[in-house]
Amino acid sequence: MTKKLVFGHSNPDTDAIVAAIAYSHLLNQLGEETEAVALGTPNEETQFALRHFDYSAPRVIAAAKPEVEAVVLVDHNESQQSVSDLAEVEITNIVDHHKFALETAAPLFIRAEALGATSSILLKMYNENKVEIPAQIAGLMLSAIISDTLLLKSPTTTEFDKIAVKTLAEIADVDFESYGLEMLKAGTNLSTKTELELLEGDAKSFEMGGKTVRIGQVNTVDIAEVFERQAALEEAMAAEITKNGYDLFLFVVTNILTSDSELLVVGEPTAPVEAAFNGTLTNNRLALPGVVSRKKQVVPPLTASF
Amino acid sequence: MTKKLVFGHSNPDTDAIVAAIAYSHLLNQLGEETEAVALGTPNEETQFALRHFDYSAPRVIAAAKPEVEAVVLVDHNESQQSVSDLAEVEITNIVDHHKFALETAAPLFIRAEALGATSSILLKMYNENKVEIPAQIAGLMLSAIISDTLLLKSPTTTEFDKIAVKTLAEIADVDFESYGLEMLKAGTNLSTKTELELLEGDAKSFEMGGKTVRIGQVNTVDIAEVFERQAALEEAMAAEITKNGYDLFLFVVTNILTSDSELLVVGEPTAPVEAAFNGTLTNNRLALPGVVSRKKQVVPPLTASF
Numbered sequence: 251m252t253k254k255l256v257f258g259h260s261n262p263d264t265d266a267i268v269a270a271i272a273y274s275h276l277l278n279q280l281g282e283e284t285e286a287v288a289l290g291t292p293n294e295e296t297q298f299a300l301r302h303f304d305y306s307a308p309r310v311i312a313a314a315k316p317e318v319e320a321v322v323l324v325d326h327n328e329s330q331q332s333v334s335d336l337a338e339v340e341i342t343n344i345v346d347h348h349k350f351a352l353e354t355a356a357p358l359f360i361r362a363e364a365l366g367a368t369s370s371i372l373l374k375m376y377n378e379n380k381v382e383i384p385a386q387i388a389g390l391m392l393s394a395i396i397s398d399t400l401l402l403k404s405p406t407t408t409e410f411d412k413i414a415v416k417t418l419a420e421i422a423d424v425d426f427e428s429y430g431l432e433m434l435k436a437g438t439n440l441s442t443k444t445e446l447e448l449l450e451g452d453a454k455s456f457e458m459g460g461k462t463v464r465i466g467q468v469n470t471v472d473i474a475e476v477f478e479r480q481a482a483l484e485e486a487m488a489a490e491i492t493k494n495g496y497d498l499f500l501f502v503v504t505n506i507l508t509s510d511s512e513l514l515v516v517g518e519p520t521a522p523v524e525a526a527f528n529g530t531l532t533n534n535r536l537a538l539p540g541v542v543s544r545k546k547q548v549v550p551p552l553t554a555s556f
Numbered sequence: 557m558t559k560k561l562v563f564g565h566s567n568p569d570t571d572a573i574v575a576a577i578a579y580s581h582l583l584n585q586l587g588e589e590t591e592a593v594a595l596g597t598p599n600e601e602t603q604f605a606l607r608h609f610d611y612s613a614p615r616v617i618a619a620a621k622p623e624v625e626a627v628v629l630v631d632h633n634e635s636q637q638s639v640s641d642l643a644e645v646e647i648t649n650i651v652d653h654h655k656f657a658l659e660t661a662a663p664l665f666i667r668a669e670a671l672g673a674t675s676s677i678l679l680k681m682y683n684e685n686k687v688e689i690p691a692q693i694a695g696l697m698l699s700a701i702i703s704d705t706l707l708l709k710s711p712t713t714t715e716f717d718k719i720a721v722k723t724l725a726e727i728a729d730v731d732f733e734s735y736g737l738e739m740l741k742a743g744t745n746l747s748t749k750t751e752l753e754l755l756e757g758d759a760k761s762f763e764m765g766g767k768t769v770r771i772g773q774v775n776t777v778d779i780a781e782v783f784e785r786q787a788a789l790e791e792a793m794a795a796e797i798t799k800n801g802y803d804l805f806l807f808v809v810t811n812i813l814t815s816d817s818e819l820l821v822v823g824e825p826t827a828p829v830e831a832a833f834n835g836t837l838t839n840n841r842l843a844l845p846g847v848v849s850r851k852k853q854v855v856p857p858l859t860a861s862f
Contacts, residue, residue: 349663354656355859357851362666378684545663553661 253283254342255311255318257333258368259326260289263452264296264397268390269324269368270308272383273345276372277322279381284322287311289333293451295437299393302429303386303422314339325368327352330455345371348545351457366411367398373414389422396430397437400469400506404543434506438470445479445486449501456549459556461497461519464490467544469506476503477535480514484534487516498523500552504542511538526555559589560648561617561624563639564674565632566595567758570602570703574696575630575674576614578689579651582678583628585687590628593617595639599757601743605699608735609692609728620645631674633658636761651677654851657763672717673704679720695728702736703743706775706812710849740812744776751785751792755807762855765862767803767825770796773850775812782809783841786820790840793822804829806858810848817844832861 256274258266267288274286288308292300300307313335314321321333322343328351329336343359344352347368363371369391376383383391395415399407402415419426440448453466470476476483487499498517505511513536515523520531529536541547562580564572573594580592594614598606606613619641620627627639628649634657635642649665650658653674669677675697682689689697701721705713708721725732746754759772776782782789793805804823811817819842821829826837835842847853 347663350656350658350660350666352656352658356655356856357653357670358656358668359670360656360666360668362664364663364665550662 252320253285253318254320254322255287255314256284256322256324257287257289257308257311258324259331259454261450261452261454262288262290262292262296264293264299265367265369265394266325267292267296267308268299268394269345269372271305272369272372272387272391273322273324273343273375275384275387276376276379276381277343280379293437294439295397295433296393298433298436299390299397302433303389303393305386305390324372327362330457345375347371349549364406364408365414366402366404366407367395369394369398370408370411370414373418374410383418383421385422388418389424392418392422392424392426393430393433396426396433400504400509400542401427401430401434403509404546406543406546434469435471438468438506440468440470440476445482446490448476448479449483449486449490449499454544455496456553458553459522461556462495463498463500463552463556464494464496465500465502465544465548467502467504469504471505471507473503473505473510473512477512477514480533480535483514484516487514491517500548502538502541502544502548506542509540509542511541512536513538522555523552526551558626559591559624560626560628561593561620562590562628562630563593563595563614563617564630565637565760567756567760568594568596568598568602569758570599570605571673571675571700572631573598573602573614574605574700575651575678577611578675578678578693578697579628579630579649579681581690581693582682582685582687583649586685599743600745601703601739602699604739604742605696605703608739609695609699611692611696630678633668636763651681653677655855670712670714672708672710672713673701675700675704676714676717676720679724680716689724689727691728694724695730698724698728698730698732699736699739702732702739706810706815706848707733707736707740709815710852712849712852740775741777744774744812746774746776746782751788752796754782754785755789755792755796755805760850761802762859764859765828767862768801769804769806769858769862770800770802771806771808771850771854773808773810775810777811777813779809779811779816779818783818783820786839786841789820790822793820797823806854808844808847808850808854812848815846815848817847818842819844828861829858832857 256270258270270286274284277284286308314333320340320342324345327346345361449466456463501514503512562576576592580590583590592614598613620639626646626648630651633652651667755772762769807820809818
């Protein structure tokens, strides 16, 4: 049995870090030899969760080779969001809750479901395999589901996510509502961050109608505070477009208390963006009332529009 | 709840037909409204199984619309092997044991595993959902696993497939070895078939290094008998290449008693084929000793070579 690395997407959010930890533990309990790693350092929200449940952050890697020949992907499946050398290694397992853009050379294990978080799918897999979840890992999985569903408020939330949060909160012995709000707020301390950190902290690239669209998102409790830095943000977005060859950069600023967002757009073409959200950009901005989920409320209408 | 159609790949083999029947039944037991259909009429082997377990063949469709807006794919995931209008409908579920080449607009349910047949994965899903398998459907699932693994002899066979065959044979109340050989032989009556029927009966298209490679396969108990028709087969392969814009047509003739194959090749480029199997084409033919599995022993070396 050769060792495999387990990791979530680059610019890891809490679910990307935690799903790697939780799936690696499950695979090891089932007799495999795996290690959870990460494609970036944990963000402040994730660090809060790791500290709270006294768990070490996974080490950061950029490439899989030469360390391993086989990898396990969690919380992503698109090569653009993965290690730089994904095409050179074998993907043996994927557990994910996103849309798929995947090409493999051989059959593999995939477990995907449109649940609120990859950690919810992993709870099912622990149950099916009758493997006990350690309290620390249960606390982290709980954090990941709260993070991805904004405390079960996002439209991506399913009935199973609600059951999962209660089940995991019991194992971890925490009040998920008070803990969850504290954890989300820990991730909204934006004042100490540079513009680039705000934009790129959770950014992902998507191919849409032949264009490369970069979409970043931040959570906040005060949207106006973020837009005080609009000029500097636009400058940084334009610089990223030039540097990385993106066509378009979208920045979604989400108020976790009201569950609304505002969009900032730099690059071309902007017409499909206006069409996708049925609005007109004013000063490069567009209000997105009721929008909190990039995956469910931003990417699908954009993909359809492009 | 809107109705969904469940189907396997075009040119359906026994697993493609049966997995649709078995998954549709499971989904309906779980409260969905689905119908198993097929992208072609069952081959002789499948017809033997359907007759033996007294089950009607699913009706044949070519397109999903306008009948439904959402579909469930079994035993395939590549659009080339699916309905003509796959891009215009939503894929909500996939259960498959092949390599992946998939792009979706939204998250979906996927269950994939490198088992010998999709029907083996479905047995796991019946068990996990605690849904009883009717004896007729168990007999069909048994037939599908025997078909895909050539009576558990193919290198694609896993330990779970062996357990699955025993479990399903018990529910269906058949001796799987004698039944299985009888069923496989029913699929090898090639004399009544035209060259095109032989070539296309189980053919699939694959994109390899920018080339479209068509790969057909037949099972037989006498390879020499098939190659008595080599000239006519080559003529039909060349005509299919011209008609459909393939670059290359590969025809794998497999002896189910000795577990060896012989390859017939028409089209260009042939150098990657020779490199993939480490041999030289003589009279457009290449012996493939020990090769029985297109998925595991033909497609991966070809993909790597191209």
